[in-house]
Amino acid sequence: MSIILDETTPVLVQGVTGRIATFHTAEMLTYGTNVVGGVTPGRGGDTHCDVPVFDTMKQAVAATEATASVVFVPPPFAADAIMEAADAGIEYC
Template identity: 55%
Template sequence: MSILVDKNSKIVVQGFTGGEGTFHSEQMISYGTNIVGGVTPGKGGQLHLDKPVFNTVYEAVLKVKANTSIIFVPAGFAADAIMESADAGIKIIIAITEGIPVSDMTK
């Protein structure tokens, strides 16, 4: 098994300001994970957990050089979140969302 996320990873959290995103981000930060910011559309420009919030993943890539994304959004939005990360040039995308519709998984 490969280690894909390490101390050099610059992680952006999609769904950052929501309940799951906040909970897991707090845990990751306490373990030393290098979270460089988060994405929540419509909340860009704010700080959350002392990290910048962006409206898009692309903006996070430009401003904080994010290279890894972890996704904490509801199943109905997961496919779009994954595609947004890929379109922004993110190479490592972590999605733990349960219940993603099968039609979305085949995109």
């Protein structure tokens, strides 16, 4: 089995400004994950955990060329978040 993702893979965090996402984003950054941004609707233009925040995945992918995302959104919105990532061109979600 080959390794698909590594420390250079650009990663977006969906729901980045939430409590759980904030914790895990900080941990990912501490351990060397290449977190290039996050997405929280209505918070675009902000910075959170020292990464830029975007309103949509399309904006985030266009600005960062990310290829992977992690999803930290409430369960009722998880499927839509995953579909938004796929529509934006994210390969690994």
